Amino acid sequence: MATSLGSNTYNRQNWEDSDFPILCQTCLGENPYIRMTKEKFGKECKICARPFTVFRWCPGVRMRFKKTEVCQTCSKMKNVCQTCLLDLEYGLPIQVRDTGLSVKDEVPRSDVNKEYYTQNMEREIANSDGTRPVGLLGKAPSSSDMLLKLARTTPYYKRNRPHICSFWVKGECKRGEECPYRHEKPTDPDDPLADQNIKDRFYGINDPVANKLLMRATTMPRLDIPEDKSITTLYIGGLGEDVTDSELRNHFYQFGEIRTITIVQRQQCAFIQFATRQAAETAAEKSFNKLIINGRRLNVKWGRSQAARGKEREKDGVTESGIRLEPVPGLPGALPPPPMSDEDASTNYFNLAPTSSSAVMNLGLPPPPGVAMPPPPGFGPPMFHTMDPMAPPMPPPMAMRPPGQVHYPSQDPQRMGAHASRHGGP
Amino acid sequence: MPKVKRSRKPPPDGWELIEPTLDELDQKMREELYEYCIREGYADKNLIAKWKKQGYENLCCLRCIQTRDTNFGTNCICRVPKGKLEVGRIIECTHCGCRGCSG
Numbered sequence: 001m002a003t004s005l006g007s008n009t010y011n012r013q014n015w016e017d018s019d020f021p022i023l024c025q026t027c028l029g030e031n032p033y034i035r036m037t038k039e040k041f042g043k044e045c046k047i048c049a050r051p052f053t054v055f056r057w058c059p060g061v062r063m064r065f066k067k068t069e070v071c072q073t074c075s076k077m078k079n080v081c082q083t084c085l086l087d088l089e090y091g092l093p094i095q096v097r098d099t100g101l102s103v104k105d106e107v108p109r110s111d112v113n114k115e116y117y118t119q120n121m122e123r124e125i126a127n128s129d130g131t132r133p134v135g136l137l138g139k140a141p142s143s144s145d146m147l148l149k150l151a152r153t154t155p156y157y158k159r160n161r162p163h164i165c166s167f168w169v170k171g172e173c174k175r176g177e178e179c180p181y182r183h184e185k186p187t188d189p190d191d192p193l194a195d196q197n198i199k200d201r202f203y204g205i206n207d208p209v210a211n212k213l214l215m216r217a218t219t220m221p222r223l224d225i226p227e228d229k230s231i232t233t234l235y236i237g238g239l240g241e242d243v244t245d246s247e248l249r250n251h252f253y254q255f256g257e258i259r260t261i262t263i264v265q266r267q268q269c270a271f272i273q274f275a276t277r278q279a280a281e282t283a284a285e286k287s288f289n290k291l292i293i294n295g296r297r298l299n300v301k302w303g304r305s306q307a308a309r310g311k312e313r314e315k316d317g318v319t320e321s322g323i324r325l326e327p328v329p330g331l332p333g334a335l336p337p338p339p340m341s342d343e344d345a346s347t348n349y350f351n352l353a354p355t356s357s358s359a360v361m362n363l364g365l366p367p368p369p370g371v372a373m374p375p376p377p378g379f380g381p382p383m384f385h386t387m388d389p390m391a392p393p394m395p396p397p398m399a400m401r402p403p404g405q406v407h408y409p410s411q412d413p414q415r416m417g418a419h420a421s422r423h424g425g426p
Numbered sequence: 427m428p429k430v431k432r433s434r435k436p437p438p439d440g441w442e443l444i445e446p447t448l449d450e451l452d453q454k455m456r457e458e459l460y461e462y463c464i465r466e467g468y469a470d471k472n473l474i475a476k477w478k479k480q481g482y483e484n485l486c487c488l489r490c491i492q493t494r495d496t497n498f499g500t501n502c503i504c505r506v507p508k509g510k511l512e513v514g515r516i517i518e519c520t521h522c523g524c525r526g527c528s529g
Contacts, residue, residue, distance in 0.1 A: 062513070
């Protein structure tokens, strides 16, 4: 029972005496010069009902005077500001912060249980160094990106405003101009945010503001992993002119081995292909909506499967540096990409359109157009017959080609990579 | 000095009762009488003493400059000149309802 300031301090819940409040920057206000009064044992803590030192100050012009509402023990237990009961690091309600850090702090609510708990907490706090919160919160992971995203970036001083003048609401405010309370419309009583309770907010149960924030958290943009397990490429957009291959490599090497990096300067984007699917997933998770290079936030998305991208590349027919690829003379034209997934390989032996694949199971169909050859064994790789049109002699070596005619990306003089001429011979 | 009516509005209730007394006060006041009033406590000696000081000519009451009455050892808000008080809002001090007695 916190009835008197006795001399017996052993195993008792004592009145709290402190010499500096624990407050957040928003509660203190915008003015760096503050005058604060201190009153020993001025009020009862709203949570544990112990008398504690009340600090009172003015957070700015036209603001109401704020004072500490809960004692320091209670605020240290939950790592919150003594007046607004919001987290000191994120400025978020206790329920949101606990959900974000997956902390299930069970503070008892009933009378004797609560007193016993706060009394023990007080002793534990006195023994700790005072910089980290005691209890479960001290052992929790120190940061969570969901909380960082939910947190405000600028202070919200509207919560320091004076309360609504209830006389004015009734139409009876005799003070008129000099009335320090707000002469504005009160908040809608049907709004669920209207009935808040300091105990609910402290214990993290049934807090309407927290519920609203958590609802918002679930609707935040997320990056879903694609079902196609073979995709290991990430699309990176919004590059700008100054992000280079080496910078991308420097960032993404930590997730795993990079197979290739392709930068398309024209479209300000890059494709990064990893060696393993796991590495790609980790990279996506760590970079989505977070990666900032050279001050720009990059748009990270999953790339498309190899087959689809292959078709697209061929349509472009352009190398990285923008040189147009002339079709190689003497070749019959662009080849269709080989099927990648297992499903295709098993049914599409003759590389025909998918609708006729079921009928192709038997070998009694005419051979593919333009080639007169016996039908290959059913399980032969489709490459067999497509190789035939390549029978004509291999294209002449690079040296004999007229200079300036670029047919393959490897011939592009501006491309990075090994050139035979560079190495000065074997 | 004879009184000059500066407002065109008629005076409120009770003016007729006190007007003769006030007129007599004006006519009969002389230095000896003044000192007597002060000595007997009909006039506030201390407040009048303040009025003689520079900057305090319009002082509303003695409570408003008593620094021991405030939390931070300052004067009352009514002592702040209107120009410095940038709120632009009407302030009535809690002691005497004064709306600004300097500046």
